[in-house]
Amino acid sequence: MSVSVDGFIADRAGGSGWSAPSEELFRFHLARLRELGCLLLGRKLYETMLVWETDLSLRDTELHAAFADVWCALPKVVFSRTLDRVEGNARLAEGSVAEEVAAALAPTDEDVEIGGAGLAAAAIELGLVDELRMFRYPVVVGGGTPFLPPVTEHIPLELIEIRTFGSRVIYERYRRVRDENQSPRRLPWHEAHRTDVPDPRRRDAGPRRA
Numbered sequence: 001m002s003v004s005v006d007g008f009i010a011d012r013a014g015g016s017g018w019s020a021p022s023e024e025l026f027r028f029h030l031a032r033l034r035e036l037g038c039l040l041l042g043r044k045l046y047e048t049m050l051v052w053e054t055d056l057s058l059r060d061t062e063l064h065a066a067f068a069d070v071w072c073a074l075p076k077v078v079f080s081r082t083l084d085r086v087e088g089n090a091r092l093a094e095g096s097v098a099e100e101v102a103a104a105l106a107p108t109d110e111d112v113e114i115g116g117a118g119l120a121a122a123a124i125e126l127g128l129v130d131e132l133r134m135f136r137y138p139v140v141v142g143g144g145t146p147f148l149p150p151v152t153e154h155i156p157l158e159l160i161e162i163r164t165f166g167s168r169v170i171y172e173r174y175r176r177v178r179d180e181n182q183s184p185r186r187l188p189w190h191e192a193h194r195t196d197v198p199d200p201r202r203r204d205a206g207p208r209r210a
Contacts, residue, residue, distance in 0.1 A: 001133070001134055001135065001147065002016060002019035002134075002135050002137055003134045003135065003136055003137070003147045004018070004136075004137055004139050004140060004141045005136060005137070005138065005139060005140050006140045006141065006142065007146055007147050007148070008141050008143065008144040008145055008146055008147065009117070009144070009145050009146070009147050010141075010144045010145040011141040011142070011143070011144040012141075012142070012143045012144045013144075014144070014145070018137055018139045018141070019135075019137050022165065022166065022167040022169075023063070024165050024166055024167070025135070025165050025167060025169060026063065026067075027063065028165070028171070029067075030063070030066060030067050030070060033067070033070050033071065033074065034070050035110060035111060036074060036110055036111055036112070036113050037075070037104070037105075037107075037108030037109070037110030037111060037112055038074070038075045038076070038077065038104040038105075038108060038110075038112045038113075039074055039075070039076045039077070039112070039113050039114075039115055040076075040077045040079065040093075040097075040100060040101065040104060040112065040113070040114050040115065040116075040119055041076060041077070041078060041079070041114070041115035041116055041119070042078070042079050042080065042115070042116035042118060042119055043078060043079070043080035043081075043082065043083055044116070045115045045116055046076070046078045046080070046083075046086065046090065049071065050087065050088075052067065052068045052071045052072065053068070053071065053072050053087065053088045054087070072088060072089060073089060074089065075089055075090075075104075076088075076089060076090035076091075077090070077091060077092075077093050077100050077103075077104060078090055078091070078092055078093060079093045079097075079100075079116070079119055080092065080093075097119060097122045097123055097126065097128070098126050098128065101123065101128050114129070117145070117149065120149070121149035124149060124151065124155070125149075125151075129176065130175065130176050131160075131173060131174060131175050131176065132157065132172075132173075132174045132176075133171070133172070133173045133174075134147065134171075134172050135169050135170070135171050135172075136169065136170045136171075136172060137169055138168045138169070155176060156176070156177040157174040157175065157176060157177060158174065158175045158176075158177050159172065159173070159174055160173055160174065160175045161173035
């Protein structure tokens with residue numbers, strides 16, 4: 001997810017225009033998306049990204065077409081209290097977060113990712129999240145929506161990957177340090193904010209032809 005230096009995913013007004021991805025970062029998001037076996041997400045993100053499956057005009061570049069293909073093919077589980085149907089390679093969640101995580105992990109050897117702060121908070125509370133992945137932007141917003149939910153006890157982490165992009169965005173990947181008797185579940189939390197899996201309605205959401 002995109003996060004400011006002071007730990008927020010959106011400012012006090014709910015804005016995140018500071019976190020639009022460069023072409024280099026867009027390509028990184030595409031490569032990361034290709035490695036997933038399933039994505040668990042909430043209604044808002046699902047509705048934001050649905051246009052990648054329904055609007056053919058978004059395939060205006062080779063890169064955008066590749067992203068659309070990968071997004072359409074990716075299995076998705078949507079958590080919603082208001083939707084009664086979803087489109088494409090998606091289904092509505094029928095069980096609890098723990099049950100849906102187990103169901104998503106069962107048929108794949110790939111990572112299963114969570115998109116959405118609410119879902120992530122529930123998964124963290126249940127001890128289901130193995131990794132935190134963030135894209136730290138060089139900006140201080142001073143308040144807004146925090147990246148991490150409140151926790152009742154310390155969660156030890158190990159930094160296992162770091163990369164700095166040309167735009168000076170820093171990718172940080174942390175693994176949760178577990179006891180020897182706790183097996184990993186291959187469930188990274190990357191809150192798929194609008195600018196991480198790019199919102200095509202924004203003119204700065206990834207590269208376009210000049």
